[in-house]
Amino acid sequence: MTGKDIAKEAQIQVETNDSTLLRKKIEKLSLLLIAGLAFGLPLVMRSPTYLHIVILIYFYAYLTTSWNMVGGFAGVLPMGHAVFIGTGAYTSTVLSLQYGISPWIGMIIGGVIATFIGILIGLPTFKMRGAYFALATIAFAEGMRVMVENIEYLGPFQLNGPRGLQIPPLNTGLSNFMFANKEPYYYIILVMLILVLGITWFISRSKLGYYLNAGGEEPEAAMALGVNVSRAKLIAMAISSFLTALAGTFYAQFSLFIHPKSIISLDLSFEIAFIALIGGRGSIAGPILGALLLRPVSDFSRIYFGDVFPGLHLVIFGVVLILVMIYQPRGIQEPLTRIYEKIVDRIVAKYSRGVTA
Amino acid sequence: MKKISALLAITLSIAVLITLSAISASAADKTVKIGNIIPLSGPSASVGQQGKNAREMAVEEINAAGGIASLGGAKLQMVYADSESKPEKGVGEAERLINTEKVSILTGCWNSAVTYPTTAVAERYGIPFVVPVSVADKITEQGFKNVFRIAAKDSWWTRDQFAFMKDMQAEFNTKIVKIAFVYENGDWGQGFAKQWKKLAAEAGYEIVLDEPYPSTSTDLSPIVQKIRRSKADVLMMVSNAIDAILLTNTINEYKVSLKAIITSGGGHADPSFLKAAGKNAQYLFDIVEWETDVNKAGAKEANEKFKAKYGSNLTGEAVDAYVAMYVIKDALERAGSIESDKIRAALASTNLTSGPGMIVGYDAVAFDKTGQNKHASLVMVQVNDIGKGLERITVWPKNARRAGYTPVFPKP
Structure with a gap:
């Protein structure tokens, strides 16, 4: 290699370094911009109705992100996550209604209980493959719902069977996790969402994340390399069920009424899975994109068509689901990521050309 | 990281969209x-x-x-x-x-x-x-x-169902001993069942079956088997339309013999019920607030x-x-x-007694201090065919009974 060549090489090296730095900068900027927008949104959007819809978008994005740890990275399809939502909601609500314990503490207790349930469900079921695992989790969730529907009192705890529990909207305040307007709920779920995204990001680049990925794609190969696949899955399940239960408490405090049909229902479990499938399983952005697409489709079509053509919103929801599954089986995150990449490429190209010229 | 950024871009545009639609609020007119x-x-x-x-x-x-x-x-x-x-x-x-x-x-x-x-x-x-x-x-x-x-409210419905049973036993000199409860396991059914159990205990009936079921079931034959085995005189039900049809048809298929079926409105009062159950619904008693033959x-x-x-x-x-x-x-x-x-x-301070809207069976709408209409009352009807196809005929209270009609009890 001549000296000239080396110099040229070095030049290219510097340029690529520059462009990766630039990319990082763009990413950081857009992240900051989005975070700023998300935090500033309630200042612009004064309507409680729209705030309600956005809160539910975040809520579902949160749920799906928590689900994604098992359903996305570990490559299995849990269809019974409503169990954990129910556990969280019921635990904190019973504790606050009967013993006056702040829902914030109940939230953590509910999370711990859900973790145990998650491990209990995971121990036998993670040995199953594909559809069998999905079916087993559905069975657990439905079993749980039927049980709660038929239990008036669980020991000293009043569950009220199918009639559910209502939280009287009396003592508002931060320590009671109850507010008269929507903004506090908005910020709570936004912070929860950011935290869970952070955890996912962290896991996805940790050893556990790689174990999960390997176990999800080629379990035999991963085990041959000495990866304890089922242990990794169990840890993911524990984290996922804990985080999901926290959202249960949030839901209870937000809607102030829980009953088995709304909170331990298969509908809810399926909705989480749908969002993940539409958004893109196993990616960090997938759940958020899925929630951003599906929730408004379902809400606005119900609002605008629910009165004129009853049931049409469910048809629209189904059509969107089918179209995305046919044309983007890996979820809408894939084409969107490509578009984003292109835009960044263009910016980087323009910028570096500007510098060298 | 790239994926995160992609999501950020989308969030941005959607946030803007939602904000825009929020701003265009509706204007009020007269x-x-x-x-x-x-x-x-x-x-x-x-x-x-x-x-x-x-x-x-x-x-x-x-x-x-x-x-x-x-x-x-x-x-x-x-x-x-x-x-x-x-x-x-x-x-x-x-x-x-x-x-x-x-x-x-x-x-x-x-x-x-x-x-x-x-x-x-x-x-x-x-x-x-x-x-x-x-x-x-x-x-x-x-x-x-x-x-x-x-x-x-539902405690009044159950109260009247039991009062009706008592009156029928006296009128037709037929004794009712065993009763079976079958109800959808939601808020509504459980509410009724709770009252029923209390009233049955007070009136001295024997409860031979107490069976809640999920109203989304597509097969209710196990429930019907239980009804048959219970040998009940009277079956009391709370159902939504689809399960009401399913249960009524299955009960006939299994030839369950009962003296009477007493239902609680809802699905049994839905027009689709009579269409789909047809002849199988004959002689059934239903409690309702209103019937087309009401004298108003x-x-x-x-x-x-x-x-x-x-x-x-x-x-x-x-x-x-x-x-x-x-x-x-x-x-x-x-x-x-x-x-x-x-x-x-x-x-x-409502006290509505007349006017075009007052076609209800009771005489007035006025609310007590809990907000309950204190005049609301109920009637029992029987599904029967008296020459003009199956219809719902008011039978109870006796003074509201359709002129010339004698209820069929016990069920032949």
């Missing part, structure tokens, strides 16, 4: 907006549609007759929202109707489980909420000031008009929805304002 949260899709869609039709008919009549005179002839404008029978959807829709649509009054929600949390939203905003027909007792027992219920001025005309318009008879629940609109009209007329607290005060 109408009174009434928000109605009813199940227009999902398992109770059929009753929801009935309720919607009845409301439409009442509002058309009211508007055609000049609207609300004290508000300068303001017209009633209906805004419907679909609850899908889900509480969280109902709550979300209540928020939307109050905040975005700016409705003055809310009505709904048929499903007690939806009405319960939804009235809490209305209470928080101080918007009057007229409940035509969610029967769970606790709806008017929450200490809310803005909730008014037209229909009888205007009732027959209203029913004929409804049938011509929507192709089915008015049901008790539809009549409640119909009357609710006239109760609202009456309150608005007296309030002379669309301010929530004035409407609320007017509703609280």
